[in-house]
Amino acid sequence: DTAVSQTPKYLVTQMGNDKSIKCEQNLGHDTMYWYKQDSKKFLKIMFSYNNKELIINETVPNRFSPKSPDKAHLNLHINSLELGDSAVYFCASSQDSNTEAFFGQGTRLTVV
């Protein structure tokens, strides 16, 4: 069974479009995250949700909005996509702040 799953795995879209990436975890974890990995492999946190409450909101453009319908899901919605949004986006979850973060398989977003 996949612990953290995100869909789609690949996403190619045109500039200006709106898209969503879905993430689900079946580990019963309280905290979920979204990370962006750019072409230089640098992993940067975008959002963190704990028990459906946004606890960290990094300085990302407000075109990015996380949506958490329940504790097991944290979706990422992106409006008005730009070329610079092209990257691999990873969802992750952890039981609490002091334990291992489990990553999804990543979504490679390409904006053309």
Next chain:
Amino acid sequence: GENVEQHPSTLSVQEGDSAVIKCTYSDSASNYFPWYKQELGKRPQLIIDIRSNVGEKKDQRIAVTLNKTAKHFSLHITETQPEDSAVYFCAVLPYGNKLVFGAGTILRVKS
């Protein structure tokens, strides 16, 4: 906020040799220090972690050492094998419930 520096950015070793990757951090309140391995096209996965009340931890060929006074910790891989080739990330958990990652080290093990 927390600042994590990781060195080197790339590392090439001969199969069987040891590899060492070092990270320094700035927030003395940080208390959890994991290492992740990311193979090409795959997700990052935890390989070892250490908490601030421990100075060293070992798991078969990998070990992590922590120096809280100097605010640095290192990953040691002994008897490297080709399958150890990957990108390795250190991370730090400062106050604020957020893992901060280093920039990553590309390890190449030559056979």
